[in-house]
Structures are given as structure tokens and as C-alpha cells.
Amino acid sequence: MSTVIPIGPFHPLQDEPANFLLTVEGEKVINIEANLGYIHKGHELLGQSKTYDQIFIQTERICGICSISHTVCFAHAVEDLLGIQVPKRAAYIRTILGELERCHSHLLWVGLAGHFLGYNTVFMWAWKYREPVLDILEALTGNRRTASIMKVGGVRRDLNEDHFPWVLEVMSTIRGQTEMLLNAVNDDPVIHSRTKNVGVLTYEAATDWCVVGPTARASGVDTDIRRDEPYGAYEEVDWKVIVLKDGDVFAKAAVRLLEILESVKIVEQCVKQFPKGPIVTEVKHIPVGEGIGRYEAPRGEDIHYVRSNGTNMPERWKVRAPSYVNIPSFHASCIGGSISDVTITLASCDPCYSCTERMAAVVSPDSRKILYSGADLVRMGQEKTRAIARELGRPPELNLKLNL
């Protein structure tokens, strides 16, 4: 006897809309089907009637979290079409902003993951640590998000170097805080039993579903656009790609936490060796042709394709965000698991649709009566953690010790 459980159209975990139909037998998930398009914005069609400069402003509106990723990726596509290089200073500015974006995006995810597991201290602390990063972005670009700073051939505005001592100070604080979170996650047996071997995405499934970013790197797939097709300042700074083998939720969390440390390292080096010079290569005309740009966004590889017909508007502009390939991998990672683990498994690849309000319901197929709401699903996940904690004789909150 199997039951179909709809989750959504608004996702139970993130404030974003997607409808997942789970088919369950008892507690076990046997099939999952995603149903999307609730907020399809038609960016690709809209982009065909905008000039290249206008598209940069539009591109930022694709995603609030990855606004720098998408604009740089579009710039890469047009620069590939033109065959030009950006000046060194512009490359450094793009790298610094991109890595700050990665820091804040990963901290946001760590907070959410803590909340879904029932550790609300982690949620509040991680979001508190994220605030100074957004303050830096505001000081450097004028806005917390949607900086409107990219253009073809470089950047629009220069960074004010007076802020750099403060940036270094914040970065070293974040290193300490991330190490503390990492130790807390590593030492806690409840988190181990709740996330280890849960929602496993094997290496074979990861290559078959063509997943990217931290989701792929947690399954042992060695992929990172920052190293594979170096752009910005990544060739000139010392950093490494984090690859783990297990493919479970624990590995995905560990990859993200370790990547924050790498981002901190990259920002510190970039700030210290920030070069002088022009910030833009002037572009007069965009010829007929096609170009592909790639960028390592916080969630994985971003790819934009641009075909130009010689006018000031593109003939076709294709956008593929990393979650587009990461979300279908739920077919491989959710099936066979328990329904109370679905929420954290769905959250583990950091799905990003776009932002709107939250609402979810689980409906009984016979009576059409609402059995569980989205909040109930989160509560089920949190209760499971508490039960394990009781069994192991652990306190209900994570043991956080900050050494500053």
C-alpha cells in the first residue's frame, strides 16, 4: 500500500516554491517527483529585448543570494564571445566580492540546516556571523545584495581600499567562528547519527545526474570551475578544492564549512596583494558570434550561453543555475530513506528557486484532509533529533564554545 504525499507548492524548508510529490510506503520513500514553474519569470525571453548593459541589472534579479555569481557569469559569456581579458584589478574585485558571497551563502545554509535538525542556537549564531559579511559588501559596493557593479570587460566602480583593514579583521573573526562550528558538528554524536548515511548520493549517481558544486564534491566528484577554468585571481592565490567521499548530509555540511575557511583565505590574500591599474577594458561593439561563460557560484557551476546577432541585444541568452541540476538528484538521494529525513536531504543541496512566502501541507489522498503542514514536517525532523539526544544522554542544544 503506497500513499502519495504532496509537499508544497511552497517548499517546507526554504521560503521558496516547489511542489514535491512523495510516494511513501509506511515511513519509507519509494518515489519523488518535482513539480515546478510557480514563479517562472521568463528571464530568457525578456533578455532578448534588453541591451547587454540592461541585462546585467536584470541578471541580478535571477537570485538574491547569487547576484554576483550570475552577473560575473554573464560577463564571462560575453567576454568569451569577444575574446577579451579583464584588467587585473577588475579580476581581483570580482574575486573578493565572489568569495564574500560564498561566505555569506554557506553561513546562511549552515544556519538553516541547524534549524531543520532542531538546533536553533546554530541557526541564530550562524546568521549572526553572516551579518558582518553583508556589512562589508554594503561598505564596498553600496548594497548588501544586488551590487550592480559588473559590466562587460570589468567592473563599473572601484573598491575603497580604506575598508580593507576592517575586512581583514572580520575575516579572522569568521575563521574562528567557522572552526568552532566545525568542531561542534564533528564532536556531536547526535548530529552524526542524524546526518551520517542519510540521503546518500553515490559517486555513480552524482556523475549520472551531472550534479555540480558542493553537492558533487561531497560525493567524491573532483569538480570546481575556479580551478578547472581559472578566472579572476584564483591562479595567483593559494587555496584548495575540498572533496569528500561519503555523499551523505554530513559530508555536504562539512564541505560547505571547510569552503568558508578557504574563502576567508582567498579574500585575505586578495586584499593583501590588491593590484593597481584600470578597472575596465572598453568595449565598443559586440560582433556576431556565440560565447559560453562559467562561474563557480556558492551552489556549484553556473553556465550562461550568449548568441549575438551583431545588434546591441542578444539573439538568445540561456541561463542555467546550479540548483537546476542539483535538485533532480533527489531522485537518487531521497528514495529508500525515511520521511523524517526527507526535509534535511532536500535541504542538503541548498536548493534555490527564488524567494517568496512559505506554506506547505501534506494531504491525505482519501479524505483530502490536511495531515501535516510544512511546520509539522520540520517539527518531525526536530523531534527525531531530540529523541536521539535523549537516547544518547546528550543535552537538547548543541555544545557551542567560542574561543576568541
Next chain:
Amino acid sequence: MTAREMMFCLAETFPEKLRFEAASDKRLYVRVQPEDLCRVIRYVFEERKGRLSTATGIETREGIEVMYHFSFNGCPLITTIKVTTPKYMPELDSVQDILKGAYWIEREIHDFLGVVFKGHPKLERLFKARNIPENIYPLRKDFDLKTFKEQKGDA
């Protein structure tokens, strides 16, 4: 692997079947005939360990062009496999059984350009809104937003 090496590999495996277009050393564009599509994609995915980044559909004068962009872990190359299908009956073989990563993108191209992927297990709506009829394809050149809105009565 550079674009040139990839070009030699493909030309050797599929003699006189493929046409290579202007390439830099990081970008390779390959044009294939619809009947060779599955074999070429199987070769790039299984033998060359390509990762399907995405596919792009576009309407051109000759027909509807579908481009499969393959990335390779560890090198900057992107190989794009281009195939054109006629406008009056756009049909291609589904590559979903070779690599599952094509599961969504084929549905999306079907939504917006009306290409039928033969052999896809669930070629249903993915992103197209429920109030757009099945035979209206928003990314085709004959789609006019203004006329569409007037017909719908929400202009």
C-alpha cells in the same frame, strides 16, 4: 584536454559524420546529424567522461537548433554538440537513458520550443504556466507576448 585534441578524438571515432565550427582552445562546437546524436553523446559521456552542463534550444532560419554543452572535470574545455531539427516536425531522440542529467532540460525545451524527445519517460510540463496552451511555445520567433495577452484578456 584541449579543443584540438577533442576534435581529433571525435573525428577519428566518427569519420566524415561531424562538422567542426570555429573554436578557441577552450570552446569546441560540433555539428551532428540527428541520427548520430545518441552515439556521439554516449561517446562524449562514457568514454570522454563529459558532464552535461545544460542544453540550449534556439529557433533559427534552418529549424530548431538544440545544443548540448559538455564540461569536463579538471580542464577548461566546453564541447557543444549542435543538432538541428525541422520546424514543422521537431523531433529528436531522447538522451535521458544515457545520462539522467538530461531529464529536466529535455522537458524544458519541450515546454518552450515544442521539440519532441522520443523515448523520454515523462515528457510533461515542467516550467510552462498552466494557462499557456500546449501548442503555444514562448521561445519560438512567432510568439508575440502582446497578442497572447490580448487573447487571454489580461493585457
